[in-house]
Amino acid sequence: MTRTDATARYCVDQIGAASNPPADNEISVSSAGLLFVSGWAADLAGAPASGVEIAVDRKPYPTTYGVDRPDVAVALKDPSYSKVGFQASIPAKQFSNGAHVLTVRIINKDRNSYFETPAFHLLIQ
Numbered sequence: 242m243t244r245t246d247a248t249a250r251y252c253v254d255q256i257g258a259a260s261n262p263p264a265d266n267e268i269s270v271s272s273a274g275l276l277f278v279s280g281w282a283a284d285l286a287g288a289p290a291s292g293v294e295i296a297v298d299r300k301p302y303p304t305t306y307g308v309d310r311p312d313v314a315v316a317l318k319d320p321s322y323s324k325v326g327f328q329a330s331i332p333a334k335q336f337s338n339g340a341h342v343l344t345v346r347i348i349n350k351d352r353n354s355y356f357e358t359p360a361f362h363l364l365i366q
Contacts, residue, residue, distance in 0.1 A: 249347040251347055256268050256278050256363070264359040268362065269364045270364070276330070276331045278327075281310045281313045281322075283347070286350065288350055298342055304328060310322065337365065341364075342360045
């Protein structure tokens with residue numbers, strides 16, 4: 242798969258305990274808990290994606306994609322966006338304490354390319 246710079250439609254709703262996290266702030270996550278990530282994402286062409294991955298320090302982790310998001314379908318006025326939610330729960334203890342970089346990869350419908358979000362900065366402690 243190749244990375245593309247074409248912008249996908251997405252929103253990262255939560256990382257750890259941070260709601261609507263900005264990419265330019267550090268997000269603290271306890272090493273004793275879960276690194277929870279959720280949001281919604283659509284294919285680069287605007288259709289539901291074929292999948293979403295979370296990457297921490299460039300290592301991919303799977304998410305559950307296809308979570309009900311009727312709020313997104315209503316907001317975008319398109320019922321095809323009703324199952325575009327994603328979520329992942331990764332034990333934070335598997336990461337060393339300190340700074341890490343998290344991105345979300347949105348895989349296009351044809352599974353031949355992906356869009357990667359700007360980096361979110363994590364501090365595992």
